Amino acid sequence: MSDELNTTSSHSGFNFAYLDEQTKRMIRKALLKAVAIPGHQVPFASKEMPLPYGWGTGGIQVTASIIGRDDTLKVIDQGSDDTVNAVNIRKFFQKTTGVQTTENTEEASLIQTRHRIPEFPLKEGQIMVYQVPVPEPLQRLEPRETETRKMHALADYGLMHVKLYEDITHFGKITSTYDYPVLVDHRYLSAPSPIPKFDNPKLHQSKALHLFGAGREKRIYAIPPYTDVDSLGFEDHPFELQRWDQACALCGSKDTFLDEVITNDEGGHLFVCSDTNHCQRSQKNGAVHDS
Amino acid sequence: MSMNLTDIFPGFENTERESQIIFRQVLSSFSRPGLPFEINPRVKSYEADPGKVGTSLLLALMDTGSSLHLPGVDHDSALRNFLKFHTGCTFLNSPEQADYIWVQQSAHLPALQKCALGSAEFPEASTTLIIDVEGFKIDANSNPYNPWFGPGIYGELHLEVLGLKEDFWIERKTIRPLFPCGVDVIFCSPTHIVSLPRSTRIGEEACM
């Protein structure tokens, strides 16, 4: 197999995108089956990566298995391109692939994300890769995989419905605000990763492909484009979107997800867009500054 | 198995790069059932081989743990030696537990129920069925096995797969209710692929 020797990237002495060819193939196989069975968690033999388990190794392995020289990569964490985790992961891929990177959502062909979906609408051909800490939506209700596997096999999600119902009884509303469970293609209960529920609607009939990687828990799953994704709710307590009374202090937006920033030691605070790239572009387009 | 190493054709010029390109096309194809995607490069397994899409797919996708069933292909054929050398796969004589099955002639298409369909708890442990066909006719209203709709399909689409025996559609309809168990199919024309994952509905009632 002499052409195996051609695989090293001149940058770092490692294979292109770090992973060896056999590992990539193993992950790719899992990805294809995941796309064929939307929302179903496919087990895979996760590898130790240069970042710790729990810090995005699943997302990194998925990206590393699919990325090519023609891709343009964007990496975000909590909506920002500049947090240390996003910077670290972007540098990892720059070092091991030499691929073009960007902060602009619409220029990216591949977007790896932790906990947010960009505000700018995704388009056909784009691929989102999610870092997932807990792929099993039922884990906090039933930690044993031997049991949850059976529930998924039988589409028996009574446990989750009971939990949501109990929330309503105690608090008057469903209290999940992130990683809000969804039903994919009317069949599999899935964890959309800890994105705020505000982002859930973006998954429904999306133009892009959504791939989910959980390295520590060793699961991969997928939501193809143009797939029905329904956030759980009841007829009399349907799924509710988050709303803010405030607007973004930097660009004035009233329809994006806002982060709270503490500004002084008297508890003063203001709100700014979580999606930093979107905010910067809105500002450039002449939105209002707050001073 | 004894094979003369000098008889084995080279595979990809750059395995890592070309496998990735082909994989992305397959991933896009699974994500958008019914749409054609070109496969390049198309490698030759022996001198007279024009370079088939199926060969390239298997060369790009299989790993050393993969099992392959090649109905109608001789045990000591150039194709088998080629695939064994380049991928380290194992060969099976029947479809039941095959990770991959490549059907180059319609007559050799195994009964879909005989392929590995997975189980309710492990539906992914199932065959990816690669079938050579003559071509595709898009928006064709002529054949009754339409429309296609479901995940990856915007609205619905109409497609005719040329050179595929009708048994296939009948059998697929029979096993569809077994979802999430099933097989995932990749049709190969001389230059393109079209995927039919098990999630696609064909001519069914809009589901709920």
Place this chain on the structure above:
Amino acid sequence: MYVAVKGGEKAIHNSVQLLGDVRRGDSSVPELQTNQIEQQLRLAVAKVMNEGALYDPMLASLAIKQASGDLLEACFLLRAYRTTLSRMGYSLPIDTHGMRIQRRISATFKDLPGGQVLGATYDYTQRLLDFSLLDKHQPEQLELSQDNAEAMESILAVFDQENLLESDLPLEGDPDPKDITREPIHFPADRPTRLQNLVRSDEGFLLGMAYSTQRGYGHTHPFAAEIRFGFVNVVIKPDELDFCIDIGEIEVTECQMINQFAGSKDIPPQFTRGYGLVFGHQERKAMAMSLVDRSLRAKELGESIESPAQMEEFVLSHSDSLESSGFVQHLKLPHYVDFQSELELVRRLRQKASEVDHNE
């Protein structure tokens, strides 16, 4: 005016520079050499090779140096390096019966063929800090010959003649064990799979689980039938050749525990086994492993499962220090978006609660 903070990349760069500095410490003190670690911190090296899942004392020493002595961090470095290595093949199973013994003891017999060989161990020392080690000193040249290492028959082979001990047989059909680094574990897992997980598991976690079985959280009455430490050969038999090739030797520690077993309606009373095997000299780990191995065989032996150390999914899902450390420490990553969602919810719930109060 609020300006969004940028500069994450520079902050990371500075942090890494600072780390290099801090790791080196006072530059007037001689730099630590990896061969010093390999020679004089050999038990740390053993732990790192074992939980790093890679037998290479030099690399393990390097990892320890790079990690400033944080052994879990060093294990992580070694495992990540392991991921990049291509796999040539599998060796034949190592033959611990033929081990060239450096230490071999048994608690079940006062004396045994070959004798109790104490070897070099901390077991018989008194734990008094030895301040003479603060100075450099020339060690006495001992007359002891290293060539003492010879093979000794396992005591269990001898003991077994009364058929009081369950046989140690492979699974039916002797299938190849699953390689857990290539296929994910499914529950329920068979014993070979469980043992693989236990070998590379975190010593502290395993020790706690083992201890719990001795304190009533489990039913075993364990005895250390034999613990041995020494050299074993690594042998390969390549496909193309018809004979074996010795490619070198490694040091391993093996522990065979035997446990009382009252029997069930299908199986007569007999002693049952627990097994531990680790790279390097790590008796505590090998012993803990053998206790937990036995504990996890509860189902197979018809024992009721009541304690955490008997619960396969619980033990095997939490045994890997890379996973546990990674996930516990991931809480340091930004979580302000999730937190924001929670903040918003709690505010609304409180608001609603106070409205209700007003109305009452």
